[in-house]
Amino acid sequence: MPSWFLLHEPEPLPAAENMARDEYLFNLCHEKKCGFLRLYAWKKPTFSIGVSQKAGRALNLDFIRGRDCEYVRRLTGGKAVLHHREITYAVASSEDIFFKEHDLHQSYMLISRVLVQAIRSLGVDAVLSRGSAAELSRSHNPCFSFPTPHEIEVGGKKIVGSAQKRDKQALLQHGSIPLAMDYGLYAGGANFPAAALEKSMTTWGDISLKGADELKGALAQRFREFTAGELEPLDFNADDMPRLDALREKYASDAWNLSL
Numbered sequence: 001m002p003s004w005f006l007l008h009e010p011e012p013l014p015a016a017e018n019m020a021r022d023e024y025l026f027n028l029c030h031e032k033k034c035g036f037l038r039l040y041a042w043k044k045p046t047f048s049i050g051v052s053q054k055a056g057r058a059l060n061l062d063f064i065r066g067r068d069c070e071y072v073r074r075l076t077g078g079k080a081v082l083h084h085r086e087i088t089y090a091v092a093s094s095e096d097i098f099f100k101e102h103d104l105h106q107s108y109m110l111i112s113r114v115l116v117q118a119i120r121s122l123g124v125d126a127v128l129s130r131g132s133a134a135e136l137s138r139s140h141n142p143c144f145s146f147p148t149p150h151e152i153e154v155g156g157k158k159i160v161g162s163a164q165k166r167d168k169q170a171l172l173q174h175g176s177i178p179l180a181m182d183y184g185l186y187a188g189g190a191n192f193p194a195a196a197l198e199k200s201m202t203t204w205g206d207i208s209l210k211g212a213d214e215l216k217g218a219l220a221q222r223f224r225e226f227t228a229g230e231l232e233p234l235d236f237n238a239d240d241m242p243r244l245d246a247l248r249e250k251y252a253s254d255a256w257n258l259s260l
Helices: 015-028 061-066 104-120 183-190 194-200 212-227 238-251
Strands: 004-008 035-040 046-049 070-073 081-083 086-093 126-128 152-154 157-166 171-178
Touching: 004 212, 015 035, 015 046, 015 070, 015 086, 015 171, 015 238, 035 212, 061 070, 061 183, 081 183, 086 212, 104 126, 104 152, 104 157, 104 171, 104 212, 157 194, 183 194
Parallel strands: 004 035, 046 070
Antiparallel strands: 035 086, 046 081, 086 171, 126 152, 152 157, 157 171
């Protein structure tokens, strides 16, 4: 039986659905040793915040609502991200490769190395970041305003923003690879200057002529090599719906999204 699965979902989905699916895969990894790579997109521009962030500080909610955008609290940590024109990846796993002699920091680095290899395979000189000043990680600055250790940069600018949740049995790491960026929208929703974001981050469209499908293909291929096996194609089905429905309700509620 395969232990790793690929969920390639080109149809953009609402914020609550995307976060429900990621958490559901994380929960499945507590039931058996397995791993999932999920590639997906967002129906509306969406601001996501880390699980411990205060929404009222990290986001300008009036601005976001006024522009018909969505907002959602992730299960993972990290800072505010605008998900819009991008490829989003999620890795959920309980496989020994992440847990035998590896902690959160090391498992994060393992996934980051796979992402770097995928990007470099398409001719882009991506590197792992050394990080930035510690005070930035304690600020309410948005995710793409500064690199954290072992995130991915091209030409000194951040190209992937990721966050992870991990316990003793399983991990969930997901992240954003912008294809293009509306800097004014990101800045307005995250209470941060647009010019500063433009200096700190880049997008796939800025650094490569390769298309989104080629990038998704490279990500899947490098994860196949990392797992030393095949990624079995997988789709959600009717059996998944009851548990997904409950999670979708959670992520659609302000009781969760604005809880801090």
